[in-house]
Amino acid sequence: MIVRDLVISIIGLGYVGMPIAVAFAKKVKVIGFDINIAKVELYKAGIDPTREVGNEIIKNTSVEFTSDETKLREARFHIVAVPTPVYDDHTPDLSPVEGASRVLGKNLEKGSIVVFESTVYPGVTEDICVPILEKESGLKCGVDFFVGYSPERINPGDKVHRLETIIKIVSGMDAQTLDTVAMVYELVVEAGVYRAPSIKVAEAAKVIENSQRDINIAFMNELSIIFNKLGISTKEVLDAASTKWNFLKFSPGLVGGHCIGVDPYYLTYKAEQLGYHSQIILSGRRINDDMGRYVAENVVKKLISVGSPVKGAKVLVLGFTFKENCPDTRNTKVIDIINELREYGIEPMVCDPVADSQEAEYLYGISFVSRQSIKKVNAVIVAVAHNEFLTYGIRELDSFFACDTEKVVIDVKSILNRNEFEQAGYCYWSL
Incomplete structure (x- = not known):
């Protein structure tokens, strides 16, 4: 395979796939494929619904955006970047990656290389995806086409750690495939590539990256529960502890999104299949999954402490996305706070200038209020650390708030000045 004459297809044009397509399009011809016709039409119109690279770049990119799967036949190097969520029972939902494999298999040409970027447990690429590709294409893996795995490390909303600046793990089913996969990614990844010795090693490396982060945040969340009982500030404790050179700087918070809150379940699912029941990983998951309820309970306690009625209280939630400065609301844990407050007879108002309002309405039935319409609330929950809220x-x-109201502020991410608000008479609480 001659890299300079390469035609690459990207299957899945979301927060991960679209930036990959744009980056490669600066070097080679790229076909950007997605089954979501409406999304593809937005890209064709020069609109970036993910806000990852911006409208201007989308307008000027040479990516050929399409929903026509037959266009995939023009490429010989395919990158699959579709989501890998979990079901309600926390077992892996592989339907997106299986569906992408079926579509690609129907349009796979001899001599192609298929690289999966979706986060999976070790074995999915070779044991699940390859048989689908073979069945749909009628081709034989290792003879007619070849596979690799290169886990995505893009951080949505992060303008510093991008595809180009993060070392890329690459792997292939054999040495020659690995060489080609490495050369292709080296076209765009300025930080360089790390050659994993096998596809399973690369799959495992990705899934433990987020599991490690999840466990560390769970520890911080547990500490915040303890420190609140002690009546001391978690942030102040962490600021003091962080003066030690080897202290890991994690913070408590809601853990949602498509990676940290999902990937550990992929690993523990595979472990269960092998007869091992996770202890540390699932303990961390239980703590993090329960933080929305914990925050809501403390909203109610603070309302009671200042003499405000609970049932029918006017509570404002600032921020609804799964992370700051990102429009994505899928798998946001802010909804857990809202659902728990509803159990107390509270229907919160939600304001988020960054979030995808149509997505929030479709997925959760949440309609955002404008900042100008917010008046006379009993409590404010600052749930997401958007740049606007930092000011x-x-x-x-x-x-x-109303002038004569006891003011309750719940600062989930500790972005407000606690002393300033307490001196101003606020009833302040944070994780």
């Missing part, structure tokens, strides 16, 4: 001080929050 909020006493004046901004005062405008949400």
Whole structure:
């Protein structure tokens, strides 16, 4: 395979696939495929619904955006970047990657290389995806086509750690495939590539990256519960501890999204199949999955402490996305706070200037309110650390409350100045 004459297809044009397509299009011809016709039409119109690279770049990219699967036949190097969610019972939902494999298999040409980027447990690429590709194409893996795995490491909303600046793990089914996969990614990854010795090693490396982060955040969340009982600030404790050179700087918070809150379940699912029941990983998951309820309970406690009625209380939630400065609301844990408050007879108002409002309405039935319409609330929950919210001080929050109201502020991410708000008479609480 001659890299300079390469035609690459990207299957899946979401927060991961679209930036990959744009990056490669600067070097080679790229076909960007997605089954979501509406999304493809937005890209064709120069609109970036993910806000990962921006409208201007989308307008000027040479990526050929399409929903026509037969266009995949023009490429000989395919990158599959579809989501890998979990079902309600926390077992892996492989239907997106299986579906992508079926579509690609129907349009796979001899001599092709298929690289999967979707986060999976070790064995999925070779044991699940390859048989689908073979069945649909009628071709033989290792003879007519070849496979590799290169886990995505893109961090949605992060303008510093991008595809080009993060070392890329690459792997292949054999040495020659690995060489080709490495050369292709080296076209765009300035930080270089790391050659994993096998596909399973690369799959495992990805799934433990987020599992490790999940466990560390769970530890911080457990500490926040303890420190709140002690009546001391978690942030102040972490600031003090962080002065030691080898202290790991993690913070408590809601753990949602498509990676940290999902990937550990892929690993523990595979472990269960092998007869091992996870202890540390699942313990961390239980703590993190319960934080929405914990935050809501403390909202209710603070309302009671200032003499505000609970049932029918006006509670404002600032931020609804799964992380800051990213429009994605899928698998947001803010909904857990809202659902728990509803159990107490509270129907919160939600304001998020960054979130995809149509997505929130479709997935959760949540309609956002404008900042200008917010008046006379009993409590404000700052749930997501969007840049806009980082600028909020006493004046901004005062405008949400009635003048004679005891003001309750729940600062989930500890982005407000605690001393300033307490001195101003606020009832302040944070993780």
